[in-house]
Amino acid sequence: MPFNVEPYKRRVHFYETDAVGVVHHSNYVRWMEEARIDFMRRAGLPYSDLERAGILTVVTDAACRFVSSVRFDEEFEVTTRLVDFNGVKAVYEYVIRSVTCGVTAAEGTSGHCFVDAATRRPVRLKKRCPAFYEKALSLLDGPAAGRAGSGSPI
Amino acid sequence: MPFNVEPYKRRVHFYETDAVGVVHHSNYVRWMEEARIDFMRRAGLPYSDLERAGILTVVTDAACRFVSSVRFDEEFEVTTRLVDFNGVKAVYEYVIRSVTCGVTAAEGTSGHCFVDAATRRPVRLKKRCPAFYEKALSLLDGPAAGRAGSGSPI
Amino acid sequence: MPFNVEPYKRRVHFYETDAVGVVHHSNYVRWMEEARIDFMRRAGLPYSDLERAGILTVVTDAACRFVSSVRFDEEFEVTTRLVDFNGVKAVYEYVIRSVTCGVTAAEGTSGHCFVDAATRRPVRLKKRCPAFYEKALSLLDGPAAGRAGSGSPI
Amino acid sequence: MPFNVEPYKRRVHFYETDAVGVVHHSNYVRWMEEARIDFMRRAGLPYSDLERAGILTVVTDAACRFVSSVRFDEEFEVTTRLVDFNGVKAVYEYVIRSVTCGVTAAEGTSGHCFVDAATRRPVRLKKRCPAFYEKALSLLDGPAAGRAGSGSPI
Numbered sequence: 001m002p003f004n005v006e007p008y009k010r011r012v013h014f015y016e017t018d019a020v021g022v023v024h025h026s027n028y029v030r031w032m033e034e035a036r037i038d039f040m041r042r043a044g045l046p047y048s049d050l051e052r053a054g055i056l057t058v059v060t061d062a063a064c065r066f067v068s069s070v071r072f073d074e075e076f077e078v079t080t081r082l083v084d085f086n087g088v089k090a091v092y093e094y095v096i097r098s099v100t101c102g103v104t105a106a107e108g109t110s111g112h113c114f115v116d117a118a119t120r121r122p123v124r125l126k127k128r129c130p131a132f133y134e135k136a137l138s139l140l141d142g143p144a145a146g147r148a149g150s151g152s153p154i
Numbered sequence: 155m156p157f158n159v160e161p162y163k164r165r166v167h168f169y170e171t172d173a174v175g176v177v178h179h180s181n182y183v184r185w186m187e188e189a190r191i192d193f194m195r196r197a198g199l200p201y202s203d204l205e206r207a208g209i210l211t212v213v214t215d216a217a218c219r220f221v222s223s224v225r226f227d228e229e230f231e232v233t234t235r236l237v238d239f240n241g242v243k244a245v246y247e248y249v250i251r252s253v254t255c256g257v258t259a260a261e262g263t264s265g266h267c268f269v270d271a272a273t274r275r276p277v278r279l280k281k282r283c284p285a286f287y288e289k290a291l292s293l294l295d296g297p298a299a300g301r302a303g304s305g306s307p308i
Numbered sequence: 309m310p311f312n313v314e315p316y317k318r319r320v321h322f323y324e325t326d327a328v329g330v331v332h333h334s335n336y337v338r339w340m341e342e343a344r345i346d347f348m349r350r351a352g353l354p355y356s357d358l359e360r361a362g363i364l365t366v367v368t369d370a371a372c373r374f375v376s377s378v379r380f381d382e383e384f385e386v387t388t389r390l391v392d393f394n395g396v397k398a399v400y401e402y403v404i405r406s407v408t409c410g411v412t413a414a415e416g417t418s419g420h421c422f423v424d425a426a427t428r429r430p431v432r433l434k435k436r437c438p439a440f441y442e443k444a445l446s447l448l449d450g451p452a453a454g455r456a457g458s459g460s461p462i
Numbered sequence: 463m464p465f466n467v468e469p470y471k472r473r474v475h476f477y478e479t480d481a482v483g484v485v486h487h488s489n490y491v492r493w494m495e496e497a498r499i500d501f502m503r504r505a506g507l508p509y510s511d512l513e514r515a516g517i518l519t520v521v522t523d524a525a526c527r528f529v530s531s532v533r534f535d536e537e538f539e540v541t542t543r544l545v546d547f548n549g550v551k552a553v554y555e556y557v558i559r560s561v562t563c564g565v566t567a568a569e570g571t572s573g574h575c576f577v578d579a580a581t582r583r584p585v586r587l588k589k590r591c592p593a594f595y596e597k598a599l600s601l602l603d604g605p606a607a608g609r610a611g612s613g614s615p616i
Contacts, residue, residue, distance in 0.1 A: 013338065013341065013342055014341055014480060014481065014486075015341060015480060015486045015488055017480050017481035018477060018479050018480065018481070019480070019483045019533070019534050021481045022481075024476075024477045025213045026180055026181075026183040029179070029180040029183055029216075030180050030321065030323050033323060034321055037321075037322065037381070047381070048381065061217070061219045062179060062183075062217070062218055062220075063215070063217035064215065065214070065215045066212075066213055066214055066216075073345070073355070073356065164472075167495065167496055167499075168326060168327065168332075168499065169332045169492050171326050171327035172325050172327070173322065173325035173330075173380055175327045176327075178322075178323045187476055191475075191476065191535070202535065226327050227499070328518060333491070333521045334491040334495070337488040338488050366528075367528055368528055369525070369526065369527045369528060370487060370491075370525070370526055370528075371523070371524070371525035371526070372523065374520075374522055374524075377520075
């Protein structure tokens with residue numbers, strides 16, 4: 001059963017716009033990060049737990065499709081879903097909507113792996129941070145949920 | 155015959171790093187933009203020509219795979235290739251290398267379409283900016299070159 | 309009588325940190341802008357009113373003293389005061405506090421003038437946007453309040 | 463005798479512009495940092511020497527006066543001068559000029575102190591990094607040169 005958290009919501013800052021008059025596309029990647037950290041906090045997966053366990057998350061890839069532009073001071077919201085997780089890697093999907101205009105602004109995805117803060121080598125959360133591992137598994141959603149259910153490799 | 159331009163090169167700014175001690179991944183999307191504009195200038199495709207013709211380019215999508223991290227003050231270079239172009243859309247590919255470490259840091263891609271600055275509707279460069287169109291066609295490179303050769307839709 | 313608005317409040321984003329492990333100082337200038345726009349909205353001075361009247365505000369100067377560092381995910385708040393205003397120029401003062409640590413993080417100031425969006429020449433709000441002018445006067449606070457009371461030049 | 467280094471020079475990136483069509487003012491603070499690090503390298507004062515000695519520089523304050531706006535793709539240059547230095551603190555002054563337009567865009571200043579990377583307590587470079595100390599003293603320029611000459615406190 002997927003976990004539902006409130007979307008992350010705020011207004012567009014002026015310094016996020018560019019000379020075309022709309023939000024510069026690089027900021028969507030930053031919004032995805034803001035939304036992911038907010039999602040983790042609301043879902044009870046605080047990033048600080050990983051830090052205490054000496055674990056860093058490394059972003060392995062990010063992609064975004066820009067659908068419609070967003071302007072200064074518009075309110076937007078980001079819906080975040082954890083769509084893949086096996087204790088070594090995690091994949092999130094995002095939908096960014098303009099609340100002001102009621103349309104989808106962008107859709108994105110980001111991949112992450114978990115590494116030891118000292119060695120920067122991949123770690124298995126099942127072993128290193130089992131509470132986090134179990135919690136994350138319970139949050140799995142979307143297309144990847146089936147995959148995980150049919151046997152995650154770890 | 156693909157066009158070869160010098161890679162775009164500079165050092166990492168301190169404000170581009172994050173608390174993990176390396177460049178924050180959102181900056182790679184900005185580096186791709188810097189490199190693309192440098193590529194266009196060096197290749198004789200100045201962005202200002204489009205502006206004078208009342209045409210904007212809109213970024214439709216961007217993706218990046220992060221291979222190895224880059225640190226403050228490292229010198230990096232970005233190799234840019236135009237891999238798809240039909241007068242309505244363009245796709246660029248990028249390889250970001252750390253010159254200091256001699257390794258690939260990231261690989262990315264970005265998609266763009268050309269729109270009228272006033273109406274924000276797609277335009278055909280073949281009609282609106284034929285010199286730019288011909289020049290861009292001559293720069294086509296890589297996997298997309300074959301596709302373009304076998305009949306671009308415009 | 310000075311106007312009291314709620315401080316502007318949010319958490320530090322990860323991409324706002326730098327390799328020393330704290331917020332990069334350039335972001336404080338951006339937080340001042342966020343807080344100023346929030347202050348204007350809460351005080352009934354929406355920036356969009358100026359835009360509709362064809363008026364832009366131009367930042368003429370900004371300064372910040374950095375007192376103590378702020379880290380990723382800390383909650384901070386910015387208290388904004390309008391300390392000078394004569395219908396041509398405005399000066400704001402800001403105090404940035406870490407809510408998490410309960411200490412002052414930075415103190416800043418910014419100066420602004422009002423210009424015609426088309427000509428970029430200074431305008432007098434008393435004439436061009438009298439409602440905004442009266443409202444702003446009523447918000448004047450702090451050291452500049454006396455000055456304004458003893459005869460603003462316009 | 464003041465030290466003359468080449469100004470720091472580059473073009474404006476598109477992502478540095480805002481919806482008014484010019485460079486967002488917060489970027490000038492970032493340009494000052496870029497220019498300062500370039501100045502240190504050219505003058506033989508590499509930041510990496512401090513890092514190896516376990517010393518961090520902390521920005522204590524920054525101020526900027528914005529004189530005229532700069533647009534996308536304009537070439538600008540930053541002239542940096544070390545105007546105060548006593549082994550505990552340093553003050554730099556900057557003039558940012560548009561090379562394209564031949565006018566001053568902004569003038570700024572920044573203050574810095576030197577701290578131990580582990581304890582974050584102020585250090586005296588005369589003791590901890592004497593070569594850096596002597597070199598920096600020889601670079602002192604401008605109004606503060608007299609002050610330093612008449613007896614720096616350390």
